[in-house]
Amino acid sequence: MSPHGETLTAAGTAPAGTTTDAVPGDPAGTRTDGPARRRRGRWAPYLFVGPAGLLFLAFSLVPIVIAVALSFQDTATLGEGSWVGADNYRTMLSDPLLRTALLNTVVFTVGTVPTAMAIGLALAVALNRPLPGRGVLRALFFVPMVAAGVVVGVIMSWIFNPDYGVANNALRALGLGGLPWLTSPRTAMVTLVLVVVWTRIGFCMVIYLGALQSIPSELREAAAIDGASRWQRFRRLTVPMLAPTTSILLILNVVFSLQAFDVIYVMTGGGPGFSTTVLIQYVFRSAFADARMGYAAALGLLLVLILLVFTLLRQRATKKAEELL
Amino acid sequence: MPTPVAGTGNPVARRLSRRSFLAVAGISVAGALAACSGAPTGTKHLRLSSWNIPLDLESYQAIADEFVAAHPGTSVAVEVTTGQFHQWFITRLAADLAPDIIRITPQQIGRYAANGSLVDLTGAVPAAYQDDWSEPFWAIGAKEDGLFGVFQHTDNFITYYDRRVIEQIGVDVPQSLDEAWHWDEFLEIAREAQRLTGRYGFGYGWGGPETAYRWMPLVYQNGGAFLGEDGMTPSMDTPEAVGALDFGGRWYADGLVSPANMSKSGGGAVGRDLFATGQTGLLLDNPEAIAALDEARPDEWGTTYMIRNDGEASDLGGNALAVTRSSKHPELAAELVAFVTSRTNVAEFCRRGNWLPARSSLDAADIGYQRHESTMQQFIDQASTIPLSMVRAQSGPYFSSLNSVFADYLDLCFLGELTPGECGTQMTEAMRSVTTR
Numbered sequence: 001m002s003p004h005g006e007t008l009t010a011a012g013t014a015p016a017g018t019t020t021d022a023v024p025g026d027p028a029g030t031r032t033d034g035p036a037r038r039r040r041g042r043w044a045p046y047l048f049v050g051p052a053g054l055l056f057l058a059f060s061l062v063p064i065v066i067a068v069a070l071s072f073q074d075t076a077t078l079g080e081g082s083w084v085g086a087d088n089y090r091t092m093l094s095d096p097l098l099r100t101a102l103l104n105t106v107v108f109t110v111g112t113v114p115t116a117m118a119i120g121l122a123l124a125v126a127l128n129r130p131l132p133g134r135g136v137l138r139a140l141f142f143v144p145m146v147a148a149g150v151v152v153g154v155i156m157s158w159i160f161n162p163d164y165g166v167a168n169n170a171l172r173a174l175g176l177g178g179l180p181w182l183t184s185p186r187t188a189m190v191t192l193v194l195v196v197v198w199t200r201i202g203f204c205m206v207i208y209l210g211a212l213q214s215i216p217s218e219l220r221e222a223a224a225i226d227g228a229s230r231w232q233r234f235r236r237l238t239v240p241m242l243a244p245t246t247s248i249l250l251i252l253n254v255v256f257s258l259q260a261f262d263v264i265y266v267m268t269g270g271g272p273g274f275s276t277t278v279l280i281q282y283v284f285r286s287a288f289a290d291a292r293m294g295y296a297a298a299l300g301l302l303l304v305l306i307l308l309v310f311t312l313l314r315q316r317a318t319k320k321a322e323e324l325l
Numbered sequence: 326m327p328t329p330v331a332g333t334g335n336p337v338a339r340r341l342s343r344r345s346f347l348a349v350a351g352i353s354v355a356g357a358l359a360a361c362s363g364a365p366t367g368t369k370h371l372r373l374s375s376w377n378i379p380l381d382l383e384s385y386q387a388i389a390d391e392f393v394a395a396h397p398g399t400s401v402a403v404e405v406t407t408g409q410f411h412q413w414f415i416t417r418l419a420a421d422l423a424p425d426i427i428r429i430t431p432q433q434i435g436r437y438a439a440n441g442s443l444v445d446l447t448g449a450v451p452a453a454y455q456d457d458w459s460e461p462f463w464a465i466g467a468k469e470d471g472l473f474g475v476f477q478h479t480d481n482f483i484t485y486y487d488r489r490v491i492e493q494i495g496v497d498v499p500q501s502l503d504e505a506w507h508w509d510e511f512l513e514i515a516r517e518a519q520r521l522t523g524r525y526g527f528g529y530g531w532g533g534p535e536t537a538y539r540w541m542p543l544v545y546q547n548g549g550a551f552l553g554e555d556g557m558t559p560s561m562d563t564p565e566a567v568g569a570l571d572f573g574g575r576w577y578a579d580g581l582v583s584p585a586n587m588s589k590s591g592g593g594a595v596g597r598d599l600f601a602t603g604q605t606g607l608l609l610d611n612p613e614a615i616a617a618l619d620e621a622r623p624d625e626w627g628t629t630y631m632i633r634n635d636g637e638a639s640d641l642g643g644n645a646l647a648v649t650r651s652s653k654h655p656e657l658a659a660e661l662v663a664f665v666t667s668r669t670n671v672a673e674f675c676r677r678g679n680w681l682p683a684r685s686s687l688d689a690a691d692i693g694y695q696r697h698e699s700t701m702q703q704f705i706d707q708a709s710t711i712p713l714s715m716v717r718a719q720s721g722p723y724f725s726s727l728n729s730v731f732a733d734y735l736d737l738c739f740l741g742e743l744t745p746g747e748c749g750t751q752m753t754e755a756m757r758s759v760t761t762r
Binding site for chain 2: 076077114154157158161162163180183184185268269270271272273274284285287288289290291292
């Protein structure tokens with residue numbers, strides 16, 4: 001029952017006999033809602049949810065169930081396989097390439113997420129003020145987000161080519177000499193982080209911009225009258241007010257980083273050596289290059305588990321922070 | 326009394342109208358689904374899938390049209406293989422929607438021949454065909470339990486040189502396979518070329534991590550092998566294989582090759598780009614470089630044979646045609662494969678697409694290449710140096726996985742992260758973990 005009582009029940013679900021609206025062909029209005037109409041009304045919400053539910057079932061839930069089943073099988077191609085119990089999970093424990101991929105994933109995520117969010121916030125604060133060409137600047141920063149990952153990867157491979165790339169030519173023009181960028185295991189991950197941060201800051205900026213504009217200006221004005229400096233207003237007022245947005249952005253960015261595949265695949269193929277091999281790449285390699293569908297499914301589920309644990313921890317932390325406020 | 330019109334207020338008429346609408350919609354959807362389901366229409370329809378190379382797609386369609394004209398009641402559509410091959414093919418096989426015929430590389434075919442994804446063409450392809458294929462080229466499709474593909478065309482690596490650089494060095498260019506530069510000679514020339522270009526000596530024609538195998542001929546040139554005689558035992562830890570890794574390591578340690586020119590580095594054909602822009606004096610690459618060099622540096626380059634050491638070897642490029650298990654008309658599909666790989670059609674396909682024929686009886690004059698006939702003949706001659714054991718290794722059931730391992734460890738060796746000895750040992754161990762799965 002609705003907390004507001006029966007008056008707010010959905011159309012067609014009101015108690016029998018209370019509706020006396022005339023219907024065409026029943027000018028006297030003698031026809032009242034019968035059990036058939038009530039039944040139809042009861043199904044209405046399900047009909048609305050139905051299409052989305054079916055899509056979720058077909059493209060999310062069923063594949064997840066299949067992936068779980070596949071993770072307990074040894075199969076080279078989709079469809080056929082033999083049950084091997086927890087062998088795939090046991091293999092994960094002693095797989096050195098998985099350890100490398102996990103470590104690289106952590107480095108990549110830690111490198112991209114806070115950097116993209118911090119720059120995105122700084123840009124949002126800057127572009128939240130009346131500036132000439134503000135709209136153009138906002139659009140320019142957002143453009144990389146809508147560019148296809150493969151396109152970004154190809155263009156960036158050229159830009160960071162140590163022999164004829166724009167990046168080294170610019171450095172040489174400044175008399176700084178070139179960098180190996182993607183060709184050294186020591187700089188390849190940093191280069192990838194730079195590229196991914198560049199694609200991500202526009203997204204963070206737009207979300208923060210929306211959140212900044214929802215902070216009442218009276219609060220800032222009151223703080224200014226009370227003598228708070230610009231930095232204090234930002235630190236003590238703006239940042240806490242942005243906490244829910246930051247929380248969502250953090251989760252989204254971590255998800256993006258764990259799923260970052262195309263740019264890395266195109267720019268380094270996981271190399272040099274194993275220096276940029278991340279977990280999602282290893283899943284792909286296991287499935288299609290190594291033809292180990294069962295193992296790839298187990299790795300995919302590990303990725304889901306990591307995301308799940310992170311999201312739960314983050315939600316718990318946010319809840320605690322809200323309770324403290 | 327006038328007949329009630331739907332939607333004019335008569336509830337009965339309106340309910341009927343709605344029902345009618347739903348019925349019509351249902352029938353339409355069912356009809357549309359039936360039409361899409363490929364229900365038998367009397368015509369035997371085949372689908373042939375190829376890489377997205379416009380000239381090749383046109384050639385296949387032209388050959389297919391001839392086939393259809395000779396086979397009333399059939400139709401053939403040429404499609405494009407999209408995205409990453411294994412992902413594309415595995416998912417389509419799982420849905421039983423793979424094309425009838427696929428164009429597949431020697432490095433990809435082994436897995437699918439071994440796991441029952443391809444149809445045995447024995448009997449459908451004329452027995453005389455085998456006589457016109459070299460043993461290595463026939464072995465790409467011919468496995469112990471059947472014939473799972475017919476190698477249609479090939480390509481391999483030879484040496485491109487900058488005419489100005491070679492003239493300044495004053496070295497004679499080999500005119501036959503026997504005269505091909507040995508490793509030490511080649512490195513000397515490359516050092517001179519590096520001095521003259523001021524950047525690098527030469528480039529190598531990799532095209533991404535999936536083409537790491539293009540470096541494998543160097544192992545065979547040094548008398549080594551990727552897999553043993555049984556085609557299954559990893560053997561990259563032999564002195565010959567380690568010697569080859571050492572040779573490759575020197576390319577980078579001496580600065581003769583750009584570190585951006587490795588199998589796993591991105592950016593496409595880096596070696597080719599460096600040669601086209603005059604930053605290297607030599608290039609080891611396949612015939613695909615010709616078009617790019619014609620555009621960038623017409624008449625400024627020449628070609629000679631692939632380098633060699635104790636032995637000769639070159640890259641195994643090209644494609645076979647195979648019939649998939651999804652085919653509803655495998656006999657007809659096999660017939661089309663035989664038709665496409667007939668002598669006439671192989672010659673025409675190679676002429677239009679600038680490919681090398683898999684058939685031994687065809688030379689450059691028979692094909693009538695529109696440009697660079699002597700260079701194309703060098704490629705055709707070089708094809709005879711592709712070793713059978715390398716073909717068996719690359720067209721074996723585990724090769725896709727082994728190729729990833731090869732790419733990983735070549736990178737580590739060439740970057741100096743591992744010594745050639747360590748690389749050979751660790752690569753062999755990693756390969757063993759694949760072959761013993």
